[in-house]
Amino acid sequence: MYKQTLPIILASKSPRRQELMKSMNLDFKVVLKEVDESYPKDLLPAEIAVYIAEKKAAAFADDSHENIVITADTIVAYNNEILGKPEDVTHATEMLTKLSGTNHQVYTGVSIAYGDKMHSFYDVTEVFFNPLTAEQIDFYIANFNPFDKAGAYGIQDWIGLVAVDKIIGSYTNVMGLPTEKLYKALSGF
Template identity: 75%
Template structure:
């Protein structure tokens, strides 16, 4: 069993990540820093997620923080297209229309940093979406406002209940934090 020896900082404003860390019974503080989430061309989806998570971790290097800093980044990939956070409701509808009736992948990169040491990993989940009609997509966007979510959806929301046929991989990864891998990583860090 993981025995928490050091304080934890979750460098994320995501309420879903905070909920997952609380559900894991971890004691943590939330600290935020603005980070440019751009990435170089030519990276795979997994490499992009890890690259951005490591950029977020690097933002804390100058601070003398006596805590393990946990950073994460989640992206949705449909074939070779990266679907980040939508710019507006029209963009969200476009993304959900693309995802309708497909299998896509969700990647979350996670980085743990403490005392100059960094460990990073990623998880991948295949998500099988049912076909969504335009009324369902419109309803979801109007009632759940998914502009802060990669791929324009949250699996824990209404859309996850009606659209997700099955998953191959971690459910919590799709929520934004692969708790199974995080637990193992913290235990060995």
């Protein structure tokens, strides 16, 4: 069992990650820093998620001497295309239309840093969507906030309740933080 002995910084503004950390009974504070999330174009989706998580952790090098710093990055991959956060309603509609009636992968890269040590890992979940009508997509975009979510959706939202047929892998990974792997990594860190 993981027993927290050091303060934890969660370097994420994601309310879903914060909720998951609270559910894990971890005591943490949220600290944010601006980080350039660009990445080399020749990376695979899992490598991109870890690369960005590590860039975020590197921004906290000074903070990691007294705190464990946890960073994460989630991306959605559909037919080898990376679907990030939508820029506007049209972009969100395009993304959800692509995902409708198909399957895609959700990758989350996580970095845990303390002092000069960093441990990074990723998780992947296969998500299968039922077909969505244009009316359902419009309803979701108008009533929920798809603009801060990779792939323009949150599995914990309405769309997850009606569109997700099944998943293979971690549910919390699709929310943005693979808690099962994080807990194991913290226990071994």
